[in-house]
Amino acid sequence: MNWKRNGIKTMTIKGNPESILAELKRLNRFLISVHVSPDGDALGSQLALMLALKKLHKSVELYNNDPVPEIYRFLPHADEIRIGSSLPETYDAYIVLDSDPSRTGFFQNSFPVGTLINIDHHITNEGVWPYTWLDPSASATGELIYRLILLLGVPIDREIALCLYTSIFTDTGSFRYTNTTPESMRIAATLLEYGVDPWLVTEQVYESFAFQRVQLLGHVLANIQRNPNGTIAWVVVTDDLYRKTGTTAQDTDNFVNFVRSVHGVEVAVLFRQTGDTQYKISLRSKGRIDLSGLAQLLGGGGHKNAAGATLNGLFEDVRDSVLVKLEHIVSLQLQKPAV
Ligand code: 5GP
Ligand code: MN
8 A cells, every 4th residue: 555645755664475485486696785874673674584594495695785783693694794885796585674775785776586575574665576565564574573483484583583572672772662462572581582691682682882982972962953943953073073082973873862851852953974075964863753754855764753764965964954954844743643
């Protein structure tokens, strides 16, 4: 089913796992990729699907545009993920998880020859590949991979469980966000029964930060700004600040959540410098404001409460154009009764 929101076409459940299942059983050489700047859901899904396909004696390679962030290196077989800007070989099937195919960094202009499979839960995914399974109601792509692995008939083991638990744990913000459902809790509970240690995941993801990262956070939060009525707050991370603190973009993961945590803030923005005149924005809402339409309008995408995009221009111009658009949607959407 399609519908229009903020003038932008979006999708609900599209495709199904059954047609993908037949291709996974039929073919032998697979490549799996995820989005640039991979997160816990992308990496957990990628590794879990690789482990399951290998149990069926398939050849599987993992290839991403960006390296695995330090906090996710504990994931089993994370060191097998190869990094590069172009694919080295050809495969029977290309699988993209937790992303539009174009957001992998590999498939922007042309699609490879082979079976093209895309599994995702982002509401802004356009679903352009022939074997597409999109379910925005899933808390994480890891939830979809869990269902696929059950359908494949592969027994789940502790390594697969650890990967999938990390997917769901991170994409639900530790089971706190509105995407947390009875189903995501049930799957997580089942995964714990396979021997996942929840504290190990928490410690790796949230309590193993480099000292410099916390210093960077201090600098960033010291300069938090908000609009006159306090509904929008934002912070900025510049190249200069990375240099000063000896940090990188990876160290800014989740910074935007501190900005959202302020009383009265409906939308939080992190502006992160990614080039001389380029900024990546991370948008977060408390639930009353739907950000996915705006992110898509800006050339990015995401979910209702968490979305992002990359913008070009001088910082002041980028900031002002984002804030003007946000003021507009916040005032418009706050007037509407909650649905
Ligand atoms: P983050 O702010 O953590 O980078 O991203 C928040 C959410 O929006 C994630 O689900 C992420 O996948 C999505 N997202 C962030 N930036 C982009 C983008 O440039 N394009 C698309 N399609 N999605 C994005
Ligand atoms: Mn995800």
